[in-house]
Amino acid sequence: MTDRNNAIDDVTNRIQAIRSEVRRRIVGQEQVVDRVLACLLCDGNALLESTPGLGKTLLVRTLAEVTGLSFSRIQNTPDLMPSDVIGTEMVRETETGRTFTFEKGPVFANLVLSDEINRATPKTQSALLEAMEEGQVTAGNETYDLPEPFFVLATQNPIDQEGTYPLPEAQSDRFLMKILVDYPDVKAEREIVDRYTGDVDASVSVESQVSTRELRQMQQLTHQVPIADDLRNLAVDLVRDTRTAEDLEYGASPRASMSLVRAAKARALVEGRTHVGREDITAMAVPVLRHRVVVDFRAEREGMTPDDAIRALVEDR
Structure with missing residues (x-):
């Protein structure tokens, strides 16, 4: 138990180092950073859902740099094809004849930013499903493993829904969470304007705080964060409540129960604690469940x- 507590303490220290490094470049948005x-x-x-111009791409790129992850960005448009995302087989001429080689698409990175995902067609959106769920893609008759760890951070604009x-x-x-990115407060916005239009150096460099192997170890220890039975039951009961709530037409599945417990464990570490508290469950309920429930017409x-x-x-x- 002591060894595990020491390991969890080490994870919390590394998380604080990551937070500090990210905030050297990102102004405000503390809650968004913590949830990502x-x-x-x-x-x-x-x-990630927000209007344009709130620094989502900069945030994701910065997180990739600080955690030592490879990064790629997909700009979704209606004419984007699945092969533009996962890659395609190419015919190459060699001395012995024609051969087929697989050219990897932008999904082959540790951290993939899928920008404006709701502008891609359903066929292209579905190309991400296997990657997000299985950590692999299939092209032709071959299956290709994606690098580990693998994350998709997708964005969408809630205002312009045309097309x-x-x-x-x-x-x-x-998606484990749906995170709303709000406008910065006046102090943060003034600092942003000063940094990117004035004499303050906007090109703040950041340094990697963990390796890919260390991040995998941190993920394993996150699963081991202790949670009391009554708090685990609270998470399950909250999800079950969504299925019978008067104002909800559709509730969340057992996958949401697992996601809520996992998110609560991660939040405890981000907040510098070695065990889950009730506040972790209640704080993560909205971002974990908001995209998994449907409000009925009357409400x-x-x-x-x-x-x-x-x-x-x-x-x-």
């Missing part, structure tokens, strides 16, 4: 959102 970090610790994917393709429930459920007409419905269930517990 929690996804990395859980080996889970995240869906978009909403994510189907099966694909939304592959939606009255202005209720999934976040409102989930918070009400948390308060009842």
